[in-house]
Amino acid sequence: xxxxxxLLTGCAMMAGIGVASADPAGDRTAIDAxxxxxxxxxxxxxxxxxxxxxxxxxxxxxxxxxxxxxxxLGFTVTEKVGGTGLVAIYRxxxxxxxxxxxELDGLPMEEKTGLPYASRAQTEFEGKTTFVAQSCGHDxxxxxxxxxxxxxxxxxxxxxxxxxxxxxPAEEQLKGAKAMLDAGLFTKFAKPDYGFAAHVGSxxxxxxLVKDGVTSSNSDSLQVTFKGxxxxxxxxxxxxxxxxxxxxxxxDVQAVISRQKDANAFGVVTVGAxxxxxxxxxxxxxxxxxxxxxxxxxxxRQLLLDGVKRTADASAAMSxxxxxxxKWLHGTAAVMNDHVLAERAAAALKAAGGDxxxxxPATAPGWSASEDWSAFVDAGVPSVYFTIGGYDAxxxxxxxxxxxxxxSNHSPFFAxxxxxxxxxxxxxxxxxxLMVTEPK
Numbered sequence: 001x002x003x004x005x006x007l008l009t010g011c012a013m014m015a016g017i018g019v020a021s022a023d024p025a026g027d028r029t030a031i032d033a034x035x036x037x038x039x040x041x042x043x044x045x046x047x048x049x050x051x052x053x054x055x056x057x058x059x060x061x062x063x064x065x066x067x068x069x070x071x072x073l074g075f076t077v078t079e080k081v082g083g084t085g086l087v088a089i090y091r092x093x094x095x096x097x098x099x100x101x102x103e104l105d106g107l108p109m110e111e112k113t114g115l116p117y118a119s120r121a122q123t124e125f126e127g128k129t130t131f132v133a134q135s136c137g138h139d140x141x142x143x144x145x146x147x148x149x150x151x152x153x154x155x156x157x158x159x160x161x162x163x164x165x166x167x168x169p170a171e172e173q174l175k176g177a178k179a180m181l182d183a184g185l186f187t188k189f190a191k192p193d194y195g196f197a198a199h200v201g202s203x204x205x206x207x208x209l210v211k212d213g214v215t216s217s218n219s220d221s222l223q224v225t226f227k228g229x230x231x232x233x234x235x236x237x238x239x240x241x242x243x244x245x246x247x248x249x250x251x252d253v254q255a256v257i258s259r260q261k262d263a264n265a266f267g268v269v270t271v272g273a274x275x276x277x278x279x280x281x282x283x284x285x286x287x288x289x290x291x292x293x294x295x296x297x298x299x300x301r302q303l304l305l306d307g308v309k310r311t312a313d314a315s316a317a318m319s320x321x322x323x324x325x326x327k328w329l330h331g332t333a334a335v336m337n338d339h340v341l342a343e344r345a346a347a348a349l350k351a352a353g354g355d356x357x358x359x360x361p362a363t364a365p366g367w368s369a370s371e372d373w374s375a376f377v378d379a380g381v382p383s384v385y386f387t388i389g390g391y392d393a394x395x396x397x398x399x400x401x402x403x404x405x406x407x408s409n410h411s412p413f414f415a416x417x418x419x420x421x422x423x424x425x426x427x428x429x430x431x432x433x434l435m436v437t438e439p440k
Contacts, residue, residue, distance in 0.1 A: 095161025
C-alpha cells in the first residue's frame with residue numbers, strides 16, 4: 001500500500017522496490033478489458049464455489065477446481081501443500097517473485113441469504129453435522145484470484161518475474177498458512193520478494209482501503225476446563241460445582257480488560273461457548289469454556305493470556321477445586337502491512353483510477369478481526385493486505401434508511417455485490433503485482 005511508480009524515493013530504493021508504471025491508468029484499462037473478456041466464466045466459478053463450500057482442510061473439490069483453472073493458463077501447479085493447499089508458479093523472465101493468495105475454506109454455519117445459488121451443503125466438523133457457507137467472502141477472493149492470473153498472463157509483455165499464486169486452506173481456523181509454511185512453501189518453492197492479498201468486507205463496492213502498519217489483530221483461541229465433583233442437584237454441598245466456577249470466570253475475566261489493560265490499548269476477551277451438564281438436577285463433573293482473545297500489541301496479548309490463566313485459577317480456588325486446565329488451541333499474530341509498499345500501492349491505485357482508494361496511516365487503529373496472512377509476513381515477506389468494499393451504494397442506503405446494520409462477514413445474511421467486488425479485487429491485485437514487476 002505505498003507510493004507511486006515514477007522515480008523511487010531513497011527509502012524505496014533501500015527497500016529494493018522497483019520503479020512504478022509510467023501509465024497506471026493504461027494498466028487499469030488493459031486489466032478492465034481482460035475482466036470483461038473473462039467475466040462470464042468468473043461469475044460461473046463464483047456461483048459454483050458459493051453453492052459448494054467446504055470446511056478448512058476438507059477443500060478437496062474447491063482446490064481441484066482452482067487447480068484446473070490455473071493449469072489451463074499455463075501455471076505449474078503443485079497440489080496438497082499443507083493439506084489441500086495449492087502452489088501455482090508462472091515464470092516470465094528475470095525479476096521478483098510475487099505471491100498472491102486466496103483462501104479456500106468456508107464456515108461451519110447455515111446460509112440465510114435466500115440467493116438462488118445459496119449453499120445447502122453439510123459436512124462433518126468437530127464430531128457434528130453442520131451446514132457450510134461461504135459467508136466470509138472467500139468465494140469472491142477465489143474468483144478474483146483466477147481473474148488476476150488471467151489478466152496478468154494476457155499482459156505478460158508488460159512485466160518480468162515469477163508469479164507465485166497460492167490457494168490456502170483453513171484460514172478460518174487460522175492454521176492453513178502455517179501448514180503451508182511447514183510443508184515447505186518457502187523452501188521447496190521460491191521465497192517471494194513481495195506478497196499481496198485482498199479481503200472483501202461490508203463497505204461500499206468500488207472502494208479499496210490501504211492500511212499502513214497493523215491491519216488485523218492478534219488472535220488466540222483457548223479452552224478452559226473447570227474440574228469439579230458431580231452429584232445430585234438437591235445436595236450441592238456434597239459436590240464441587242464447575243458451573244459456579246465457570247460463571248464466576250465469565251464475569252471476572254472482563255476485569256482484565258477493564259482494570260488491568262491500558263484503557264488506550266485494544267483488547268477483547270470473548271467467552272463464546274460454555275458447555276456443561278445434561279439436565280437441571282445433576283451437577284456435572286466438568287465445565288468447558290471456549291474463549292477468543294484479540295489484541296494489537298504483543299504486550300497486551302501476553303497480558304490477556306496471563307489474565308485468563310490467573311482468573312481461571314482464582315475461580316477454581318474459591319470453590320476449593322483442583323486447578324483448571326487452560327489450553328491454548330490456536331492463534332495468529334497481527335498482520336503488519338509494509339510501510340514503503342503500502343504507500344506505493346495506495347498512490348499507484350489512486351493514479352490508476354477505477355476505484356476509490358483510501359490510505360490509512362500506521363497511527364490509525366487496525367481491525368479487530370484476525371487473519372493468518374501474518375504467518376507469511378512474519379516469515380519475512382514484505383506485503384500489503386488490502387480491504388475492498390462489498391455492497392453497492394443503493395443496498396447500503398436501504399439498510400441505513402431502515403435503521404438496520406449491514407450484514408457483515410460471518411453473518412448468515414452476508415451477500416456482497418460479487419460482480420463489483422470481484423472486479424475491484426482483480427484490479428487491486430493485478431495493479432499491485434504490476435507495480436513491483438514492470439521492467440525499468
